[in-house]
Amino acid sequence: MQMLKVEHVTKYYDKILAVDDLSFTVNDGEIFGLLGVNGAGKTTTFRMIIGLLDMTHGSITLNGQKINYDITNQIGFLTEERSLLTKLTVKEQVCYYGVLKGMKEKDILVKLDYWLKRFHIEQYKNRKIKELSKGNQQKIQFITAIINEPKLLILDEPFTGLDPINVEQFMEVIREFKEKGSSIIFSSHRMEHIEQFCEKLVILVKGQSVLEGNLSLIKKEYRKKNIHVIGDVDKKLLEKIDGVIKIEENANEMIIKISDETVIEKVFDVVKKGSNIQKFIVEEPTLNEIFLSKVGETYEG
Numbered sequence: 001m002q003m004l005k006v007e008h009v010t011k012y013y014d015k016i017l018a019v020d021d022l023s024f025t026v027n028d029g030e031i032f033g034l035l036g037v038n039g040a041g042k043t044t045t046f047r048m049i050i051g052l053l054d055m056t057h058g059s060i061t062l063n064g065q066k067i068n069y070d071i072t073n074q075i076g077f078l079t080e081e082r083s084l085l086t087k088l089t090v091k092e093q094v095c096y097y098g099v100l101k102g103m104k105e106k107d108i109l110v111k112l113d114y115w116l117k118r119f120h121i122e123q124y125k126n127r128k129i130k131e132l133s134k135g136n137q138q139k140i141q142f143i144t145a146i147i148n149e150p151k152l153l154i155l156d157e158p159f160t161g162l163d164p165i166n167v168e169q170f171m172e173v174i175r176e177f178k179e180k181g182s183s184i185i186f187s188s189h190r191m192e193h194i195e196q197f198c199e200k201l202v203i204l205v206k207g208q209s210v211l212e213g214n215l216s217l218i219k220k221e222y223r224k225k226n227i228h229v230i231g232d233v234d235k236k237l238l239e240k241i242d243g244v245i246k247i248e249e250n251a252n253e254m255i256i257k258i259s260d261e262t263v264i265e266k267v268f269d270v271v272k273k274g275s276n277i278q279k280f281i282v283e284e285p286t287l288n289e290i291f292l293s294k295v296g297e298t299y300e301g
């Protein structure tokens with residue numbers, strides 16, 4: 001089922017074009033990644049989705065319905081500017097937002113205890129938010145976004161400032177929401193976060209989509225591959241193979257970039273003649289490589 005539908009959305013701030021004819025859909029149970037450098041238009045897109053900002057052209061619907069106050073109960077949102085009410089206690093903050101989303105205080109408190117325990121921060125329940133570390137504040141922000149078990153969860157740069165253990169913890173929770181059928185859309189400027197995690201994505205450059213679709217299809221269609229080899233192999237022989245684009249040497253490993261999978265066997269024939277071979281692995285290109293080849297400029301993510 002189609003959940004969120006963004007169609008030909010354009011946004012101008014006066015004369016500044018922030019989002020340019022952007023279209024994508026996010027289905028139930030999908031994790032969708034919105035990727036782009038600073039200023040690419042991610043936050044603007046999110047603000048339009050939740051109705052905080054009017055679009056100049058286009059349409060955004062959730063299950064066929066325009067997004068308005070009536071359906072915000074189904075949405076959870078983690079903003080980039082981290083809108084915590086820092087003088088409140090953790091409990092007060094989460095209750096405040098939960099009630100705004102139509103929940104009963106009793107239910108909020110049960111869920112709050114569960115999430116605080118899950119994130120190992122039960123001891124902060126009655127502490128003021130401003131007394132918490134940045135990472136813990138982010139956890140509270142995240143709990144606030146998910147307390148109503150939203151059908152659509154929008155996360156603007158959720159991993160910024162988190163250590164790897166907490167990134168993994170957030171990812172685990174997000175995957176659980178996916179399993180329960182929620183649609184999740186999140187932004188990042190880090191390719192590897194998107195790569196680990198999303199089946200669908202859009203890459204924005206100056207408000208425009210430059211790469212869009214299903215991640216595994218994107219990788220399949222981009223026919224180039226990388227072969228990683230460890231061992232004593234004649235590099236000159238490899239370079240002579242038709243279809244070998246480039247060979248990079250990285251510590252004791254060779255990365256042979258090939259034009260398509262028909263070249264694998266030819267490379268293998270040369271590698272076989274070498275000695276002390278410890279590794280021969282064919283890998284899909286990284287999202288970063290595909291992106292760079294599309295855009296042809298350095299991505300400062």
Ligand code: ATP
Nearest residue numbers: 013016018036037038039040041042043044045080
């Ligand atoms: P970041 O990763 O830095 O948050 P972003 O991808 O979220 O960036 P946006 O904040 O959506 O990007 O900004 C997109 C463009 O719109 C930028 O050129 C920005 O300068 C411009 N912009 C954003 N908000 C406004 C505003 N209120 N008034 C005028 N221009 C704006």
